[in-house]
Amino acid sequence: MVGAFLYLGNNLRNELIAKNLPTDFSFLSQPTGVTIADSDFDPGSPVWRALLAGIKNTFLLVIVGIPFLTILGTLIGVARLSTNWLVAKAATVYVETLRNIPPLLIILFVFNAVILQLPPPRDPATPLDWFVISNLKIMGPWLTSSTGVNALLIIALIAAVVAVVVGIWRTRYSEQTGVHSHRVLWSLGVFAVIVLLGYFITGRPVSISIPELDGRVITGGFGGLGAYFAVLIALGLYTASHVAEIVRGSILAVPRGQTEAANAIALSGFQRLRYVILPQALRIALPPIINQYLNFTKNTSLAIAIGFAEITLITFQLIGNGYPAPQLILILMGVYLLFSLTISLLVNILNRRLQLVGN
Amino acid sequence: MAAMTTSPAESVSAPPVHRRTSPGAWMKMNLFSNWYNSLLTVVFGALILWAIYALVKYLIGVDTEIIRVNLRLYMTGRFPSEQLGRLWGAIYVATATVAFFARATVRNAQMKATEAGLDFERSHWTDVVRRFWPIGALILFTLSFTETITPTLLTLVAAAIGLAAYWLGGMMPTWLIHRSWIIVVAGVVGFYAVLVAFGGVGWDLWQGFFVNIVMTVAGISLAFPLGLMLALGRRSTLPAVRVLSVTYIEFLRGVPMITLLLMGAFALGFLIPGDFQFSLFLRLLIAITLFQSAYIAEVVRGGLQSVPKGQVEAAQSVGLSPWKTMRLVVLPQALRNVIPAMVGQFISLFKDTTLVYIVGLLDLLRAVTISMAQPEFFAQGLEAVVLPFAALYFWVGSYVMSRESRRLEKKLGVGVR
Numbered sequence: 133m134v135g136a137f138l139y140l141g142n143n144l145r146n147e148l149i150a151k152n153l154p155t156d157f158s159f160l161s162q163p164t165g166v167t168i169a170d171s172d173f174d175p176g177s178p179v180w181r182a183l184l185a186g187i188k189n190t191f192l193l194v195i196v197g198i199p200f201l202t203i204l205g206t207l208i209g210v211a212r213l214s215t216n217w218l219v220a221k222a223a224t225v226y227v228e229t230l231r232n233i234p235p236l237l238i239i240l241f242v243f244n245a246v247i248l249q250l251p252p253p254r255d256p257a258t259p260l261d262w263f264v265i266s267n268l269k270i271m272g273p274w275l276t277s278s279t280g281v282n283a284l285l286i287i288a289l290i291a292a293v294v295a296v297v298v299g300i301w302r303t304r305y306s307e308q309t310g311v312h313s314h315r316v317l318w319s320l321g322v323f324a325v326i327v328l329l330g331y332f333i334t335g336r337p338v339s340i341s342i343p344e345l346d347g348r349v350i351t352g353g354f355g356g357l358g359a360y361f362a363v364l365i366a367l368g369l370y371t372a373s374h375v376a377e378i379v380r381g382s383i384l385a386v387p388r389g390q391t392e393a394a395n396a397i398a399l400s401g402f403q404r405l406r407y408v409i410l411p412q413a414l415r416i417a418l419p420p421i422i423n424q425y426l427n428f429t430k431n432t433s434l435a436i437a438i439g440f441a442e443i444t445l446i447t448f449q450l451i452g453n454g455y456p457a458p459q460l461i462l463i464l465m466g467v468y469l470l471f472s473l474t475i476s477l478l479v480n481i482l483n484r485r486l487q488l489v490g491n
Numbered sequence: 492m493a494a495m496t497t498s499p500a501e502s503v504s505a506p507p508v509h510r511r512t513s514p515g516a517w518m519k520m521n522l523f524s525n526w527y528n529s530l531l532t533v534v535f536g537a538l539i540l541w542a543i544y545a546l547v548k549y550l551i552g553v554d555t556e557i558i559r560v561n562l563r564l565y566m567t568g569r570f571p572s573e574q575l576g577r578l579w580g581a582i583y584v585a586t587a588t589v590a591f592f593a594r595a596t597v598r599n600a601q602m603k604a605t606e607a608g609l610d611f612e613r614s615h616w617t618d619v620v621r622r623f624w625p626i627g628a629l630i631l632f633t634l635s636f637t638e639t640i641t642p643t644l645l646t647l648v649a650a651a652i653g654l655a656a657y658w659l660g661g662m663m664p665t666w667l668i669h670r671s672w673i674i675v676v677a678g679v680v681g682f683y684a685v686l687v688a689f690g691g692v693g694w695d696l697w698q699g700f701f702v703n704i705v706m707t708v709a710g711i712s713l714a715f716p717l718g719l720m721l722a723l724g725r726r727s728t729l730p731a732v733r734v735l736s737v738t739y740i741e742f743l744r745g746v747p748m749i750t751l752l753l754m755g756a757f758a759l760g761f762l763i764p765g766d767f768q769f770s771l772f773l774r775l776l777i778a779i780t781l782f783q784s785a786y787i788a789e790v791v792r793g794g795l796q797s798v799p800k801g802q803v804e805a806a807q808s809v810g811l812s813p814w815k816t817m818r819l820v821v822l823p824q825a826l827r828n829v830i831p832a833m834v835g836q837f838i839s840l841f842k843d844t845t846l847v848y849i850v851g852l853l854d855l856l857r858a859v860t861i862s863m864a865q866p867e868f869f870a871q872g873l874e875a876v877v878l879p880f881a882a883l884y885f886w887v888g889s890y891v892m893s894r895e896s897r898r899l900e901k902k903l904g905v906g907v908r
Contacts, residue, residue, distance in 0.1 A: 147761040216528045217521035218535050232889035233882045234842035236849075237856060241882070244863070244874035430747035436849055444749055457757035464753070465746045472745040 144458060153456040162455075179450060186446035187467060192356070193363060193432045193442065194471070198425055201368045205375025205424075210405070212380045223376065230373035236434050238370050243362035243438040250358070264343045264355075271343035271355035281337040287330030295323040359440040363432060371428045375421060382417035383409055422479045429471050443467055549875075555636065557873050558880055561862040562636045565881070568698020568853040577692060578701070579645050580685040586649050587656040588678025594660025595671040602668070622895065629887045694772045698853040700884055706776060706844040706854075707888075711837050713780040718787025723817070725792060736788070743785035748846055751778040756850040775847050783840045790832045794825030827903050834896035838889045845885070855881050 148154070162179055211223035230238070248267045251257050256266035264271045299319040306313030331338065343355070386409050394404040433444040447464045451457045523529045558565070563572075570578060597613065604611035620627075634643050667673060686692055697705055724736035743751075755778035756771070769777070798821050806816040826833070848856045859881045863874055 144761050214531075215521065215524060216531050216535075218532050218539070222535055222539060228890070229886070232838070232842075232886045232893070234845040234856070234885050236845045237878060237882050237885065240856070240860065241874065241878040245872070245878060248874075249872065426745075433747040433749040434846075434849075436749065444747070444753075448753065451753075451757055457753075458761050461750060461754050461758050465742075465750050468747055468750065469742070469745040 148456060148458070153454075154459075179455065182446050182450065183443065183463065183467075186441060186443035189360075189440065190429075190432055190442040190444075190467075190471070193360070193367075193435070194429050197364055197368050197371075197428055197432070200364070201371045201375060201424075201428060202421070204368065205372035206379050208372060208376035209379025209383070212376060213383055227373045227376050230370055231377070233370075235367060235370045235431050236437055239363055239366040239434055239437060242366040243359060246365075247358040247362045267358050269355060269357055270361055281334075283334045284327075284330055284337050287334070288327050291323045291326035291330070294326060295319040298322045357440065359435065359438050362438055363435040363440055367428055367431050367434070371424055371431070374424050374427075378417050378420045378424065379413070382413040385416050386412045418479065418483050422476060422483075425475055425479070426472050429475065430468060433468075553876055554873075555876070557862055557865075557868045557877060559636050559638060561858070561865075562633070564699065564858045564862060565855055566633070566699045567701050568696070568858055570696055570698060570701070571692060574692050577686050579649075581682050582649055583652050584678060584681040584685055586653040588674060588681070590653040590656035591660045591663075592671055592674045592678070594657050595663060595668050595674060598660070598663065599668050599671065602665075622898065623891060625887045625891050629884065632883075693770070695770045697772060699858050700855040702772070702847075702852065702854050703841070703844045703884075706779060706847070707837075707841045709776055710779045710783060710840050710844070713776075714783040714787055714840065717780065717784035719791055719822075721784060721788035722791035722795060725788065726795065740785045740788050743782055744789070748778070748782045748843055749849060751782050752846055752850050754778065771850070771852055775850065775852055779840065779843060783836065783843070786836050786839075787833070790829050790836055791825065793832065794827075794829035795821065797828045798824045830900050830903070831896050834892055838892050841888055841892070842885060855884060 163177065208223045208226055211219050212227065214220045214223070250265055250267040250270075253266040253268040256264050258264055296319065299315045302313040302315040302318045305311070306315070390408055390412065391404065394408040399408065432442055435442050436445045436448060439445065443464060447460050450460055522532045567575070567578060601611045601613070630646065634646060637643065686697075687694075694705075721736050721740060724732045725740065727733050727736070752775060755774040802820055802824065803816060806820040811819065845854060845856045847854050848860075851857075853861070859877045862868060863877060
């Protein structure tokens, strides 16, 4: 075994030297020659910066995609069990269609048949005058800050702490007196009041910025490339179909007696789901859903097919620019392993908390 | 007193009342049971009607010219046209093998059942049709785009060969039935020989949907044994084997398949001395196999964990060797318990064969995108025609596989003791 590794390692070294490539990681500080669309990335900056930019783009997909697919998947999973025949059938068709099609094909479809069919950048659509939508970029309103925003951020932080304290106080109060706590409403209310007060005290440092079209240049607002949205939508829809199946299976796995008990104490349909079924189903569903999150993260690498500059595409381009493939692929795999390990770590902590609350 | 005790007993023994619900009552119960269900029905009904309208409008207006022109590119890529006879020959070999093997399996089961004194019910041919009709429909659908009658005739020949092989399988000697793997090996060798031998077409030119199918079948048959070995390795008592298996499984499950394909395409050449290089097809097959085997290993591990310890102890107490315990007692139960997950993994392997698109092998997806860029079809919004067309092939394959797994699961009574 060790001999095999030494043999392969030796081959690798010889081949790299024969092809006049570096055998170590010193190439990371050389200039890239890679350009990244929709960013002020300088092709002259070192390789490691390009990799970092790629990681950032992958992260942007994951951080927006996971909430999106979770909400959509849960809704569809619950819809499959709906007593409403039409809703249940529609959800079934959705799941059975999407989960049997390769994700790469869905990405290509959404990109070519939806995003690229949007109006061209020189004549974009501007629905409500709040959005600027073209096949290159999709922009929406966002917040801009001016001086004093740091003070407001500190106030918001304090408000968050106060809100948590209020939440704890309401929970205790409710436990002692039996009065309904309304802790979420209380916390959010306190938070909103403090932040709103702070907003006026600090001189209104945050305002809404609406994207404006100036020729072909869009100023203000916030959004992303069409390719970004194509990957996000396609993978979100695909992964949601898998999450829906998990949610459905987990709800079915909650013993029937629980539903009957909830009915016996006259809970409404919503209350039954919210307080009895979903908390128990969540505990069953969490491990397989983490797996889907990991799959989503790994599938973001398919963005390479439509040219969204996430880490895999950057690596691919760097290899094309003559940087050594073995080292770069090693780094790429390391990055994904890091992503995977981080997500499983975070959700394992959550999982343990859920289990403790249950017991 | 007597009346009070008899009335519940009567209601229990009375046969259940089957009431036919009228359409109105059915709608009231399933669509308009309360205000929010009614609202949902109206909103969803409107959405679905709109979707059906859009779909019908699209299907009427769709121009399938691009599919008719490029059908051969989609199915076989740039397979040399003067060699197409070999491809049909290989299809015939495959059909005959499957039919022959199916007959052997049926007869094997029949003999085992007779031996055990059980009834054996052979499935009727209509059942087979009901199970596999999506594939038949897809073949007919494909043939409807052909320009000449030849492919249809050749497909009919394939069907005839399949039926003939099944009928011939009835005369199979008993020793062959017990060793049905010989049929499979002979089929694979025949398939390869018909395509490649005597100046044939090497696998670098296996393209189009054909390559997706070959990669799926080859990938499953290679990744399954490897995954099995890894799962057993994970339970091994030798620390070195266990650590290596765990590292392999966890590493490969943590990275996307593309990174492996990139490695197969760009980095594998660095590990192997220059004069000995694999073809792209083979490198990608290796990448897919290595990747999927890690997932299959995890599925098998779940199955192994589901077999009660008492089974192993019982096998040991009747004096079975560890190998026989595994093969005859543990594995059959373990694999039976994880059929859905296993087939799910095979489906994902089938879908993953499209990823070869990225490193430039001409599979169905690549063929479809090539046709979109042809000058006569460029920029006419035909993506909305050809991509769903390609999706149909993957959908049918995956759907039939998942339905078969559900059938098998029910038949083997998983979860029912």
